[in-house]
Amino acid sequence: MKRLLIGIALSVALASAAQAAVPVWGSPTSSPADTPPSALKPGQWIWGARDKSPGPMAVIVSLTEQRAYVYRNGILIGVTTVSTGKKGHETPTGVFTILQKDKDHHSKNYDNAPMPYQERLTWDGVALHAGGLPGYPESHGCVHMPTEFARVLFDATNMGMTVVVAEEGTAPVSVVHPSAVIPIDPRNGADLALAPLADGQPYRWTPEASPIGPISMVLSVADGRVIVMRNGIEIGRSRVQVTDPLVGTHAFIVAAGYMPEHDGLAMPNWITIGIPGHGDEAGKVVTQALVDRVAVPREFMEKVLPLLRPGSVLLATDESVHAETTGPKVQVIDSNPPGV
Numbered sequence: 001m002k003r004l005l006i007g008i009a010l011s012v013a014l015a016s017a018a019q020a021a022v023p024v025w026g027s028p029t030s031s032p033a034d035t036p037p038s039a040l041k042p043g044q045w046i047w048g049a050r051d052k053s054p055g056p057m058a059v060i061v062s063l064t065e066q067r068a069y070v071y072r073n074g075i076l077i078g079v080t081t082v083s084t085g086k087k088g089h090e091t092p093t094g095v096f097t098i099l100q101k102d103k104d105h106h107s108k109n110y111d112n113a114p115m116p117y118q119e120r121l122t123w124d125g126v127a128l129h130a131g132g133l134p135g136y137p138e139s140h141g142c143v144h145m146p147t148e149f150a151r152v153l154f155d156a157t158n159m160g161m162t163v164v165v166a167e168e169g170t171a172p173v174s175v176v177h178p179s180a181v182i183p184i185d186p187r188n189g190a191d192l193a194l195a196p197l198a199d200g201q202p203y204r205w206t207p208e209a210s211p212i213g214p215i216s217m218v219l220s221v222a223d224g225r226v227i228v229m230r231n232g233i234e235i236g237r238s239r240v241q242v243t244d245p246l247v248g249t250h251a252f253i254v255a256a257g258y259m260p261e262h263d264g265l266a267m268p269n270w271i272t273i274g275i276p277g278h279g280d281e282a283g284k285v286v287t288q289a290l291v292d293r294v295a296v297p298r299e300f301m302e303k304v305l306p307l308l309r310p311g312s313v314l315l316a317t318d319e320s321v322h323a324e325t326t327g328p329k330v331q332v333i334d335s336n337p338p339g340v
Helices: 002-021 147-156 298-307
Strands: 045-047 058-062 067-072 075-081 094-097 098-104 114-120 128-131 143-144 160-168 204-205 215-220 226-228 233-239 249-258 268-271 315-316
Touching: 002 215, 045 147, 067 147, 067 315, 075 147, 075 315, 128 147, 143 204, 143 268, 215 298, 233 298
Parallel strands: 058 160, 128 143, 215 315
Antiparallel strands: 045 075, 058 067, 067 075, 094 160, 098 114, 114 128, 204 233, 215 226, 226 233, 249 268, 249 315
């Protein structure tokens, strides 16, 4: 019995030592959500998502930028620096799905090397996982990520999720250099680049593009646009005008109930999400005065408002989310009647 207990204690000690020996790569915390992806240093990352937000997820790995972009319901929720395959071991480009997940994976090909939070893309050894981040391609084909980013991504993703690996010259520019709104179909990785609004066109509304699913929206002050996504697919966009815009990037979520009806429009209640860099805003109630600072064509609002449910998310930013900003400004109607 004594030998048995000693053996058990030794096994536990060895297991603990092995666990402690697993290296940790990259920053332990997210950079502020307002940080431009191009300003991230090797090992840095951003994650601004709520744990249980609805909608399909997709990941774009840009070999050209050495960064990975994570989208949920069509909106960017995370960016990280990565290290991909070095010369002779290049990470393959294309559209992949998550085939297997293993939190404590060790390589069978490279001396039992730890590959924490592995998400397999191919059966011959290509995967997303935590690993070294020197600032340039250095892996044997896998996509290395910071450890903490790999953990939160691992916890958020499901088997079968789409992962697109793109490189300059082999994929559209919108995929190689992704924006805040997803440039791919999260179901199959197909290019979803859409035409800009035509000159004088106040909005576009195509709900048939994605008939069901959760709603998310992105409002760009720089572009003067609001884009509506349903189940990861764009179903509408509109010109907007914003008075006294907020500085930086902010996120809001629809709460239960409605604001008092204003000019015949029933606006749901909104609260602020405390994304990195704006954690002190968490839980603040959005006022009618803040809503009135955003002017949207009334016809567009009448189409969008009935689709909003508790959990719908709006990301508002003073940065551009698309290259297109063409076309003249048009007169829009906000929730205040003309002349007020």
